[in-house]
Amino acid sequence: MKNVNNYLEEILADGLKKAVFSDIREKGYPYWKITIIKKTKGFQAEKQTEKQVFHDNIEEEEILAYCLERLQEGFRQVNFWGEAYLYSLKVSKKGKLFFNRKRQEQEIKEHKEHNRQKNYLLPEGTVILPLVDMGVFTKEGKVVNSMYGKYRQINKFIEIIDDAVEKAGLSKLHIIDFGCGKSYLTFVVYYYLTEIKGLLVDMIGLDLKADVIEKCNAAAKKYHYKNLRFEVGDINGYETKEPVDMVITLHACDTATDYALFHAVRWEARMILSVPCCQHELCGQMESSRFSILTRYGIVKERTAALMTDAIRANLLEACGYRTQLLEFVDFSHTPKNILIRAVKANVLKKHREERKQEAKELIEEFGFQPTLWRLLEEQGLL
Numbered sequence: 001m002k003n004v005n006n007y008l009e010e011i012l013a014d015g016l017k018k019a020v021f022s023d024i025r026e027k028g029y030p031y032w033k034i035t036i037i038k039k040t041k042g043f044q045a046e047k048q049t050e051k052q053v054f055h056d057n058i059e060e061e062e063i064l065a066y067c068l069e070r071l072q073e074g075f076r077q078v079n080f081w082g083e084a085y086l087y088s089l090k091v092s093k094k095g096k097l098f099f100n101r102k103r104q105e106q107e108i109k110e111h112k113e114h115n116r117q118k119n120y121l122l123p124e125g126t127v128i129l130p131l132v133d134m135g136v137f138t139k140e141g142k143v144v145n146s147m148y149g150k151y152r153q154i155n156k157f158i159e160i161i162d163d164a165v166e167k168a169g170l171s172k173l174h175i176i177d178f179g180c181g182k183s184y185l186t187f188v189v190y191y192y193l194t195e196i197k198g199l200l201v202d203m204i205g206l207d208l209k210a211d212v213i214e215k216c217n218a219a220a221k222k223y224h225y226k227n228l229r230f231e232v233g234d235i236n237g238y239e240t241k242e243p244v245d246m247v248i249t250l251h252a253c254d255t256a257t258d259y260a261l262f263h264a265v266r267w268e269a270r271m272i273l274s275v276p277c278c279q280h281e282l283c284g285q286m287e288s289s290r291f292s293i294l295t296r297y298g299i300v301k302e303r304t305a306a307l308m309t310d311a312i313r314a315n316l317l318e319a320c321g322y323r324t325q326l327l328e329f330v331d332f333s334h335t336p337k338n339i340l341i342r343a344v345k346a347n348v349l350k351k352h353r354e355e356r357k358q359e360a361k362e363l364i365e366e367f368g369f370q371p372t373l374w375r376l377l378e379e380q381g382l383l
Contacts, residue, residue, distance in 0.1 A: 007089055007099050008067050014082030016043075018119065019067065021075040023090075029074050036067075051325050081119075120155045121162060121192065129223050130187035153329075157185060157340075158192050160327065164246075164271045164344055165193070172200040173245045178235045178260040179252040180205030182212060187219065189248070190228045205230040206238060235259045244269040251277035258373040261313060261341075265320045265382055272322065272343040275329055276313075279306040287368045310339050312360045312371055317343045319357035320382055357383060 019036040031047045036058070043063055045056040058066050071078060071091065080087040082104075090098040122128060124143050131137040136147045136154070143151050165173070173193065177186045186205045193199045207213055207230070216230040235252065236259045247264035249257055257276045264272045283305035286295055294304045310326055317324045322343035329340035364371065377383045 002097075002099070004071055004089070004091070004097065005064075005068060007087075007097075008064055011080045011082060011087050011089075012064060014084055014087075016063065016080060016082060018081040019078055021070050021078045023077040024075055025073070031074065034070060034075070036063075050323070053327075120151075121158045121196070122151075122155055122188070124151075128188070128191060130184060130191060130219075133219070134184050154185065154188055156329065158188065160329075160340065160342060161189060161246075161273060162192070162197070164273070164342060165197070165199070167344065168245070168270055170199070170245060170270070173202070174242055175201060175203040175246040175248065176238075176240065176244055177203065177205045178238075178247065178249040178263075179256060180207050180216070180230065181251075182216070185250060186216075186228070186248075187223065187225070190225055191223075194225075194227075201227055202242075203228045204240075206233045206235065208232065208234060235263070238263065240267070243267070246271040246273070249274045251275055253278040254280050255372040258313070258371070258376065261317065261373055262376040262380075264343075265317070265322075265377065266380060268345065270345045272317065272341065274313075274341040276306075276310060276339065276341070279309045281372060282306075282309050282312075282367075282369050285367070285369050288366055290366070307339075308363060308367070308369075309371070310341060312363060312369070313373055314341060314343075315356040315360040316371075316373055316377060316383070317341070318348065319353045319360070320377065321345060321348045321353065323348065 016036075017038050021034040021036075022032075024032060030049055031054075032050065033048045035046045035048075037044050037046070042060055043058040043066075045058060045066070047054045047056065056066075067078070071089070076092070077088070077090040080089070085101050085103055088098075088100045092098070122131070124137075125141050127139070127141040128137060131151075131154075132139055132141075134150075135144060136151050138144060175189070177189075180186045186203070190201060190203050193201045205213075205216060205228070207216075210232050213230045213232050220228045220230065235249075235256050244264070244267040247260060247267075247269045249260035252260055252274070254277075257274055257279075258281075261272065261274060283302050286301060286305050286308075288295060293300075295301050314324045314326055323346040324341065324343040327340045327342055360374070363369070364374065374383070
């Protein structure tokens, strides 16, 4: 009878392209998922915790031992993509081994070394009209060479949304996109959730510019996105009577992000995705006699204040009952404003919420901050 090692040898002989380990054995195991991708030389493993992502580079001759160790110590299940077949390997709680193999319906293409992601959720070769109009895709659905960076960035954002939606387990979503601007990503998100995921989605994009909103509504009509509409409005004063499942805010300037997060909390939105921008508020307030080294140099003060802004926001969301992550959204080589806040409504223990609030309070008091989000939440009795 074959054992795990025998099956792994068979799979690797087929030419491993990708592997995804899931279903952790013990709650204390640090990683909830590990994804292995074939690179030009060797493999790269992406290890995901609740709040961070780590990477391992693995040599060809080490991959068998690496996979074997993951199954023996960390996970009960792994799915493999080979040259010719798809494989699944699962170990039951009683130690029984289940193995399945089926032929690939479509060949998995090798990416060049500069492409970080292998299987994009928005696959090349599919005509996605918003991406064509953005200049990312040609009319035939091919990625324009000069737009590969933007293509990877968009896919990364879709992956983050997909993960949140999968965990929420919803088949119907009401989404509000604050400060949607020209709405390129709004259209792509709507396309992915409806056309690829097959979900029922009602989505509203909000922006202050009437001419932009008019063009966005015309585009939604052109794409036949019947449940996607755009409205002129201010984030601060926007109201809705419908339950909100997801709030998106990309590059809402300075405290506009705080108002968007405040409304999301007030509406008890299940998911929040925010990429902050132009974070000036705390930089102008930042003073400390104990840590004057952080306020002495302008560029250090600016960047520290921006990081503290997002740290405080994340803690306040935790204090309001959200499991919150700060994720890297864009490589440092592109822009320093590369943090994405992802928060998911959860049953967070009261002790944990109070600890996160106290941490934020201590930082606020140390540097003399008066954060807008703290004030808004406190005034509404949400803290």
